[in-house]
Amino acid sequence: MSKNKHGRPIRHATERVLNFLLLGGMVAGLSYRLGGQGRVRVVRQDVEVKGGRRLPQPLRIGFASDFHAGPTTHGALFDDLLLQVERERPDVLLLGGDYVSFDAGNVQALAAFLRRAAVLAPLGAYAVMGNHDVWNGRETIERVLRDAGVGVLVNRSVALPGPFDEVSICGIDDPWTGQPSARDAFAGAGPVRIYLMHSPDGLWRLEGQHFDVGFAGHTHGGQIALQNGAPLFRPSGPVSRDYCYGRYDIPGNGPLIVSRGVGCAGIPLRLNADPELLICTLR
DSSP states (O other), X not given: OOHHHHTOHHHHHHHHHHHHHTGGGHXXXXXXXXXXXXXXXXXXXXXXXXXXXXXXXXXXXXXXXXXXXXXXXXXXHHHHHHHHHHHHOOSEEEEOSOOBXXXXXXXGGGHHHHHHHHHHOTTOEEEOOOHHHHHHOHHHHHHHHHHTTEEEOSSEEEEXXXXXXXXXXXXXXXXXXXXXXXXXXXXXXXSEEEEEOSSGGGGTTOTTOOOSEEEEOSSGGGSBBOTTSOBSSOOSSTTTTTOOSEEEEOTTSOEEEEOOOSSOSSSSOOBSOOOEEEEEEEO
């Protein structure tokens, strides 16, 4: 058991009950076959770099988040996501955290996806941690990510290879359950900055830093939504409640794009909130 589970006995007990009720993933399998976990879609965004700066060519960024490997998400969903990554072939792939539900060991269900997806992105794949990862044992999850060839960005930045060497990916630890430091995440970053965070509350932790485009998950777009996409349930957090899904203009910065993510948390059901791979072209 992770040391974080010792500090949260009520949540751990609830997860054990849910795991029992979900029959170790059998309910998720049935939900997937009946279409209850949605269909992986590709959502596209275009972002223009401001301030007279220019990229040598458009940069295609893939972003996927909130996998929740475990009894709430059927593993076939990750195969469906991989098919979309293979079709789209983004230049760089970013992963937004919450790789597991209930137990860090469930990350093994993601290992094949991570290995293949990391190879498909010629400029690399990079990841941050989410609250479920911190709760359930981040060390195990980070090791699987690194073994798959994914760079883990915990309050640090990395410059992309040429011809995009002026572009930096700046990743922050989970805004509430981790130990986030935007100053460390942006230290030494290049002139074009991509802010990678688990939840939109990364804006709350920005500490005056500047970014050209930001990516977040965590909210699942409500996971259960009305036909018009309005979420029935909004997550906690001062920013996540308002920035639940879509693109938001951030004063003094570039846009923040919030994804619905991929997997399911709590219950193995998505309604009017299909899983998605975000493809953002930075021009």
